[in-house]
Amino acid sequence: MPGRRWVPTILVAAIIAVVVLGGIGLDTVIAAPSAGTVVVGGPVTIIAAPGWVLESPPGDTSEGIELQKSDAILTAEVVASSYSGDSASMLASQEESLSGESAQISYGDPQLTSVGGHDTAFVLFEATLVSGQRSGVIDGELTCMVVDGNAVVILVGAPQGDLDPVIDDVSAMLASVRAGR
Amino acid sequence: MTVPQPPAPPTAAPRWGKQASIIQRREPAFWLFCGLLAIGGWLFIREQAALSGLTDAWLLSWALMLAYAVPVTLIVYRLDLFEREPKPMLAAALLWGGVVATSLAVYANEAWLSVVSKVATPDVASQWGDAMVAPGVEETLKLMGVVLLFLIASSEFDGVMDGFVYGAMVGLGFTVVEDLSYFIIAAAAVPGTVDQSGPVLDSFLIRVVGGGLYGHVLFTGLTGMGFAYLVTQRRVRLPGRLARGGLCIAAGAVAHFVWNSPWMDSVLSTAGGGDPSLVAWIEYGALKGMPFLILLGVLVVFATRSEEANYRAIVAGEPDPMVITEGEIRSLRSLWARRAARAAAGRALGPVGAQLVGRLQAAQIEYAMIRSDTDSPEDPKVEAQRRAIREIRVELTAFASRRAGAGVPFGGPPFGV
Numbered sequence: 001m002p003g004r005r006w007v008p009t010i011l012v013a014a015i016i017a018v019v020v021l022g023g024i025g026l027d028t029v030i031a032a033p034s035a036g037t038v039v040v041g042g043p044v045t046i047i048a049a050p051g052w053v054l055e056s057p058p059g060d061t062s063e064g065i066e067l068q069k070s071d072a073i074l075t076a077e078v079v080a081s082s083y084s085g086d087s088a089s090m091l092a093s094q095e096e097s098l099s100g101e102s103a104q105i106s107y108g109d110p111q112l113t114s115v116g117g118h119d120t121a122f123v124l125f126e127a128t129l130v131s132g133q134r135s136g137v138i139d140g141e142l143t144c145m146v147v148d149g150n151a152v153v154i155l156v157g158a159p160q161g162d163l164d165p166v167i168d169d170v171s172a173m174l175a176s177v178r179a180g181r
Numbered sequence: 182m183t184v185p186q187p188p189a190p191p192t193a194a195p196r197w198g199k200q201a202s203i204i205q206r207r208e209p210a211f212w213l214f215c216g217l218l219a220i221g222g223w224l225f226i227r228e229q230a231a232l233s234g235l236t237d238a239w240l241l242s243w244a245l246m247l248a249y250a251v252p253v254t255l256i257v258y259r260l261d262l263f264e265r266e267p268k269p270m271l272a273a274a275l276l277w278g279g280v281v282a283t284s285l286a287v288y289a290n291e292a293w294l295s296v297v298s299k300v301a302t303p304d305v306a307s308q309w310g311d312a313m314v315a316p317g318v319e320e321t322l323k324l325m326g327v328v329l330l331f332l333i334a335s336s337e338f339d340g341v342m343d344g345f346v347y348g349a350m351v352g353l354g355f356t357v358v359e360d361l362s363y364f365i366i367a368a369a370a371v372p373g374t375v376d377q378s379g380p381v382l383d384s385f386l387i388r389v390v391g392g393g394l395y396g397h398v399l400f401t402g403l404t405g406m407g408f409a410y411l412v413t414q415r416r417v418r419l420p421g422r423l424a425r426g427g428l429c430i431a432a433g434a435v436a437h438f439v440w441n442s443p444w445m446d447s448v449l450s451t452a453g454g455g456d457p458s459l460v461a462w463i464e465y466g467a468l469k470g471m472p473f474l475i476l477l478g479v480l481v482v483f484a485t486r487s488e489e490a491n492y493r494a495i496v497a498g499e500p501d502p503m504v505i506t507e508g509e510i511r512s513l514r515s516l517w518a519r520r521a522a523r524a525a526a527g528r529a530l531g532p533v534g535a536q537l538v539g540r541l542q543a544a545q546i547e548y549a550m551i552r553s554d555t556d557s558p559e560d561p562k563v564e565a566q567r568r569a570i571r572e573i574r575v576e577l578t579a580f581a582s583r584r585a586g587a588g589v590p591f592g593g594p595p596f597g598v
Contacts, residue, residue: 008332009209012325016217019321020285023292030299051295053303068303070294070310128455137456139370161370 038065040177041078044150047176049169064153067173072158072166074173083151087121088112090144090151095123098142098155104128116175119146126160139163141170148179194494198554200267201334210332214273221281228284228362238368238377245364245385246357253398257349259516260481263488263546266346270330270337274347277326278354278397282319286355289318308443316400316437319355323401324430326351327408340491341409342484345477348405348433352397359397360388383456391462395440395470402477403433406484429480436473445469489514495549503571505545513542530581537577544570 032050039045041064048054048067052074055066064077083090091110099105105127112121122143140157154177156163156170205211233239254275258265293314298306327347331338338344367380388396407429411422448465449457457465492513496505512522519542527535548566555563 005207005332006209008328009213012210012328012332013213015321016285016325019318020289020292023289023296023318027292027295027299030296032295032299051298055303070298070303071307161366 344409352401
């Protein structure tokens with residue numbers, strides 16, 4: 001009987017469709033949680049991309065904020081409120097500071113640019129961390145921005161190979177940095 | 182005077198000799214297989230084109246994975262001691278695992294991981310996401326390949342061992358393509374690297390040398406056996422089949438879950454935060470995967486005993502003792518027993534004797550394949566195989582006599598007693 005052959009085949013097709021298309025559909029339907037607009041420090045804010053949630057205690061912006069999505073972490077901090085230098089010199093000093101915290105770190109070439117009209121310098125790095133929750137090799141990006149006289153340092157890190165999937169989110173968040181609430 | 186004829190194989194005996202073709206145009210499952218192979222093939226080619234951008238790493242990765250896949254294929258093929266599965270069916274299983282299941286799993290895993298990251302905390306998603314998503318997605322997609330092969334050629338599934346063979350081949354195809362992509366990702370992740378071989382070799386050592394025994398071949402071997410139990414052991418009542426087959430399928434998924442979980446990660450931690458050693462990776466793999474490998478081994482032994490019973494059913498009533506004896510059947514029951522029989526012949530008669538016993542064993546296995554293909558024991562093909570066996574036996578006896586005549590002591594029966 002033809003039906004006897006078709007039923008199990010249709011069942012297999014349906015199971016595969018549920019696994020593949022069901023997952024994609026459910027992912028589209030469920031909205032990603034987001035921390036929304038977050039105060040980094042002083043007047044500086046950042047808009048968290050979808051999927052990025054606040055990990056630092058709410059309201060505690062004394063040492064900046066920490067956003068997390070899956071394995072990736074983004075920290076942002078206002079290190080000076082009346083900063084008169086440029087982003088390149090800030091980046092140089094932050095690189096030095098970061099090197100002291102890592103067992104081994106290697107930087108790419110620093111890049112100077114303007115993001116959202118703000119003077120910005122950034123550099124990619126690969127680091128081996130020896131302590132804390134994130135021990136191991138991580139890929140990261142260190143960004144320094146001068147936002148209306150505020151020196152803002154943004155550090156993104158993810159386990160090796162996991163930075164690429166979130167790099168578009170990071171670009172969007174960097175572009176969302178503003179001064180003035 | 183009537184000559185007593187050997188009886189036809191009992192109806193309960195499987196028809197090993199009737200090898201089904203993978204091309205079954207009248208089966209809807211065949212067309213579903215073809216359709217998904219076309220979609221998966223297109224995604225696969227796109228993926229490989231992207232990965233081949235790192236040419237050296239890509240070529241090295243394929244070479245390493247083929248060096249792994251060829252012996253594993255032979256081992257799986259040889260473990261099926263009595264019935265050799267049709268090669269096109271085995272190739273279809275490999276293709277499903279390597280082309281269809283991997284390609285679809287990329288999209289399904291990504292979507293389900295995203296769902297987990299939305300409904301769970303970032304820490305849970307980060308640590309447990311792979312364990313929560315991959316076993317469900319990948320084991321289902323791989324098992325559906327085994328199910329489709331069954332729907333296309335159900336006559337090739339006559340025992341639990343067949344589920345192991347097809348499941349293991351699907352798993353092997355999957356692991357080859359998945360590992361290859363991990364190797365390339367590792368090579369791409371090293372900034373400014375010129376020599377791409379280092380990250381590829383490191384990844385090969387970790388994933389294949391450290392954990393190669395406990396991966397997809399194991400997972401899908403287990404789920405395939407569970408499915409085969411469900412569909413072949415019809416003498417067992419349905420609730421019993423569902424329970425035991427379901428447990429076996431669950432064991433494959435649990436093995437995958439444990440493998441992907443962060444349990445026992447402490448084995449890999451190092452004092453300086455550097456990379457764990459290969460020994461640490463091997464220890465880590467053994468801790469997580471060995472219990473399931475042992476379970477698979479036990480199930481394969483049981484499945485092989487069932488195959489031996491089928492072999493006995495096929496050759497039952499064979500009137501010519503020159504074709505096969507009870508002792509010889511016993512010596513065919515495992516690779517070790519076969520090797521021991523050849524080694525015994527080798528010790529008694531030298532390398533030629535061992536070789537002749539090996540030929541005799543192969544001919545006796547082939548005899549069951551031919552015998553089960555026909556209802557007539559007088560079928561010319563059956564008679565021809567009987568003749569072939571007798572000729573090898575005569576050759577063996579003559580060789581033993583020549584050695585005895587030359588003063589070389591013959592230490593006893595060559596094998597199987």
